[in-house]
Amino acid sequence: MTTIDAGQIVERIAMKHGAGGRSMRALIEDLLVDRASPVALGMDDGAAIPVGDRWLIVSTDAHVIQPIVFPGGDIGRLSICGTVNDLAMMGATEPLGLTCAVILEEGFAVGELRAIRRSMAAACDEAGVAIVSGDTKVMGRGEIDGVVITTTGVAMTDLVVRDSGLRPGDALIVTGTVGDHGMAVMAARHQLDFRRTLVSDVAPVNGLVRAALAAAAGAVSAMKDPTRGGVASALHEMAAKSHVGLVLQESAVPVRDEVRAASELLGMDPLAIANEGKALLGVRPEAVEAVLAALRAHPLGRDAAVIGTCSEEGPGSIVIDTGFGRRFLTEPDGELLPRIC
Amino acid sequence: MTTIDAGQIVERIAMKHGAGGRSMRALIEDLLVDRASPVALGMDDGAAIPVGDRWLIVSTDAHVIQPIVFPGGDIGRLSICGTVNDLAMMGATEPLGLTCAVILEEGFAVGELRAIRRSMAAACDEAGVAIVSGDTKVMGRGEIDGVVITTTGVAMTDLVVRDSGLRPGDALIVTGTVGDHGMAVMAARHQLDFRRTLVSDVAPVNGLVRAALAAAAGAVSAMKDPTRGGVASALHEMAAKSHVGLVLQESAVPVRDEVRAASELLGMDPLAIANEGKALLGVRPEAVEAVLAALRAHPLGRDAAVIGTCSEEGPGSIVIDTGFGRRFLTEPDGELLPRIC
Numbered sequence: 001m002t003t004i005d006a007g008q009i010v011e012r013i014a015m016k017h018g019a020g021g022r023s024m025r026a027l028i029e030d031l032l033v034d035r036a037s038p039v040a041l042g043m044d045d046g047a048a049i050p051v052g053d054r055w056l057i058v059s060t061d062a063h064v065i066q067p068i069v070f071p072g073g074d075i076g077r078l079s080i081c082g083t084v085n086d087l088a089m090m091g092a093t094e095p096l097g098l099t100c101a102v103i104l105e106e107g108f109a110v111g112e113l114r115a116i117r118r119s120m121a122a123a124c125d126e127a128g129v130a131i132v133s134g135d136t137k138v139m140g141r142g143e144i145d146g147v148v149i150t151t152t153g154v155a156m157t158d159l160v161v162r163d164s165g166l167r168p169g170d171a172l173i174v175t176g177t178v179g180d181h182g183m184a185v186m187a188a189r190h191q192l193d194f195r196r197t198l199v200s201d202v203a204p205v206n207g208l209v210r211a212a213l214a215a216a217a218g219a220v221s222a223m224k225d226p227t228r229g230g231v232a233s234a235l236h237e238m239a240a241k242s243h244v245g246l247v248l249q250e251s252a253v254p255v256r257d258e259v260r261a262a263s264e265l266l267g268m269d270p271l272a273i274a275n276e277g278k279a280l281l282g283v284r285p286e287a288v289e290a291v292l293a294a295l296r297a298h299p300l301g302r303d304a305a306v307i308g309t310c311s312e313e314g315p316g317s318i319v320i321d322t323g324f325g326r327r328f329l330t331e332p333d334g335e336l337l338p339r340i341c
Numbered sequence: 342m343t344t345i346d347a348g349q350i351v352e353r354i355a356m357k358h359g360a361g362g363r364s365m366r367a368l369i370e371d372l373l374v375d376r377a378s379p380v381a382l383g384m385d386d387g388a389a390i391p392v393g394d395r396w397l398i399v400s401t402d403a404h405v406i407q408p409i410v411f412p413g414g415d416i417g418r419l420s421i422c423g424t425v426n427d428l429a430m431m432g433a434t435e436p437l438g439l440t441c442a443v444i445l446e447e448g449f450a451v452g453e454l455r456a457i458r459r460s461m462a463a464a465c466d467e468a469g470v471a472i473v474s475g476d477t478k479v480m481g482r483g484e485i486d487g488v489v490i491t492t493t494g495v496a497m498t499d500l501v502v503r504d505s506g507l508r509p510g511d512a513l514i515v516t517g518t519v520g521d522h523g524m525a526v527m528a529a530r531h532q533l534d535f536r537r538t539l540v541s542d543v544a545p546v547n548g549l550v551r552a553a554l555a556a557a558a559g560a561v562s563a564m565k566d567p568t569r570g571g572v573a574s575a576l577h578e579m580a581a582k583s584h585v586g587l588v589l590q591e592s593a594v595p596v597r598d599e600v601r602a603a604s605e606l607l608g609m610d611p612l613a614i615a616n617e618g619k620a621l622l623g624v625r626p627e628a629v630e631a632v633l634a635a636l637r638a639h640p641l642g643r644d645a646a647v648i649g650t651c652s653e654e655g656p657g658s659i660v661i662d663t664g665f666g667r668r669f670l671t672e673p674d675g676e677l678l679p680r681i682c
Contacts, residue, residue: 010451011450011451011452012447012448012449013446013448013449013450013451013454014448015479015481016479017479018477018478018480019479024477027477044474046440047438049495051392051497056397056437058438058440058473058493059474060440060441060442060474060475060476060491061476062442062444062476062478063478064444064478064485096397097388097399099388099400099493101401101403101493102403103405103489104358104359105354106353107354108353109352109353109354110353110354111352113354132390132399133387133388133399133400133401134401135401135403136359136365136368137359137403137404137680138358138359138679139359139679139680140679140680142483143485143486143680144405144484144486145484145485148485150401150403150442150491150493152399152493154397154399338479338481339478339481
């Protein structure tokens with residue numbers, strides 16, 4: 001039995017199948033999504049289920065980051081923010097609760113577990129959410145690398161925002177600098193010299209998103225958080241699902257100097273690097289100023305910027321305007337940074 | 342940093358901390374449950390959150406079973422049934438949906454993944470539930486043993502059943518034979534000679550529980566599924582939380598001959614062995630006949646039996662009446678069968 005990835009037959013899972021890029025989408029679409037069966041995975045950041053006259057939003061994420069402690073956060077903080085942010089991307093900014101399933105390796109230090117738990121509690125406080133149920137499993141030494149945490153969030157909302165809602169003419173807003181999380185984790189993992197200047201952006205953005213929606217609820221047409229595969233993957237998925245083309249102004253994309261320097265040194269594109277405290281918003285033209293103002297008034301949105309627009313041309317494609325010319329932005333295959341979240 | 346387990350200081354996680362017994366409860370209570378913080382884990386099979394005038398039930402379980410295919414099922418079937426059953430134990434027998442987070446080892450065979458997916462789809466059909474959202478992660482070779490699946494379920498219910506609701510005078514019903522899952526997995530794992538006669542009971546019991554509740558809704562005082570740690574662990578938790586003592590009639594507990602023979606050979610107690618398709622119900626005396634009849638009319642409840650009663654004496658303790666005398670049933674520490682679910 002095999003699956004097809006970019007025209008090639010694949011018989012075994014590779015790292016890139018978990019990296020958030022084209023290969024992962026191909027695997028999920030071929031193997032896991034089956035519209036004729038009750039098993040249908042990976043359609044959006046979460047699912048929207050009608051309950052009465054509202055929507056129940058449910059989203060799940062497994063967190064396998066390595067190292068478990070990194071500049072700016074740890075696996076505990078990440079596992080809370082990852083799921084809170086997925087709910088927020090669907091318009092559900094006030095979670096009813098999270099569940100948490102922890103898998104531990106035999107011999108894992110209790111002190112480390114306690115530190116992770118403290119970090120989860122602090123992130124819950126920031127996001128205004130509680131862990132309401134959980135599960136603990138232990139695997140033998142060498143059967144799992146330390147600790148893995150899967151969180152699932154539930155929330156109710158009156159209005160669901162999809163990642164497929166972009167329309168021609170919409171402006172594309174990013175809520176802050178890009179590439180911070182991935183570069184910080186990579187520098188820490190490989191003990192790179194400049195690691196002390198890089199810090200992950202991992203944070204719950206539900207409050208930030210709530211402010212944007214309050215400023216112009218119906219005018220936010222689509223949202224997605226640019227995690228694995230970065231802004232490039234997220235925009236490719238949004239453009240393909242929305243059947244629009246995107247034109248990105250390269251100079252408008254906020255990137256920290258340290259991240260830009262590290263990316264250039266390593267030959268990586270900040271647009272393809274993971275973020276854990278950012279959101280991409282599609283916004284109707286008439287509401288752009290109001291949304292930008294609301295975002296910039298929030299501590300997590302000070303660097304918010306319009307980075308592009310949606311058009312009818314080239315649905316599913318992304319064109320970068322460099323100021324000197326235009327080129328296509330390809331979708332990352334996604335094998336650059338394993339275990340980034 | 343340390344935690345306390347049975348009066349001993351513990352600095353590292355041991356297999357028994359994930360085995361569903363006394364050590365796991367001690368770890369969770371000391372380390373993970375903090376009533377003063379928003380992080381509160383492991384209180385029941387799931388959480389009940391008020392939504393309008395109903396309850397949203399949420400439950401999560403990580404599945405780490407080894408081997409991933411065993412007589413009677415595989416990790417796919419288990420991961421659906423485990424969560425469907427946890428929801429059912431809280432009175433929510435019609436799930437709105439499940440989420441599914443899959444973590445794969447690099448090199449995992451795509452054919453095996455496809456078989457697991459088919460098994461999940463079949464179990465979903467049996468339970469009348471759909472997977473509505475998911476996540477896929479890949480870890481490197483040797484960083485995780487094959488595949489781990491975490492499922493989370495959501496459901497609405499008008500009436501929540503707790504595991505803490507037992508009252509003196511209640512009858513204790515088990516919906517069928519005990520010890521089947523654990524013995525089947527153990528025999529398969531260790532290639533024991535009699536493994537061909539042992540089959541896991543893994544099944545979704547939501548339909549069975551729905552029938553029991555329909556027969557006598559308000560009269561089912563408590564429910565719990567006897568998974569890790571078996572009937573012994575489940576009853577200890579129910580008795581302690583409900584502040585009642587339990588008296589069990591040993592001869593009334595249904596055990597398959599093959600399971601009894603294997604248990605005796607290995608020196609194990611069927612009461613301490615995991616089940617994945619059974620439920621324990623506390624039932625008010627006046628409703629016992631109606632509930633028993635409803636259970637026995639269902640294909641999964643043919644062997645349902647009254648196995649004991651609740652009393653005011655010795656709250657939290659379990660006494661076994663052997664027919665020749667009485668002895669206390671101790672709570673398993675839980676290290677017998679790692680990775681049983």
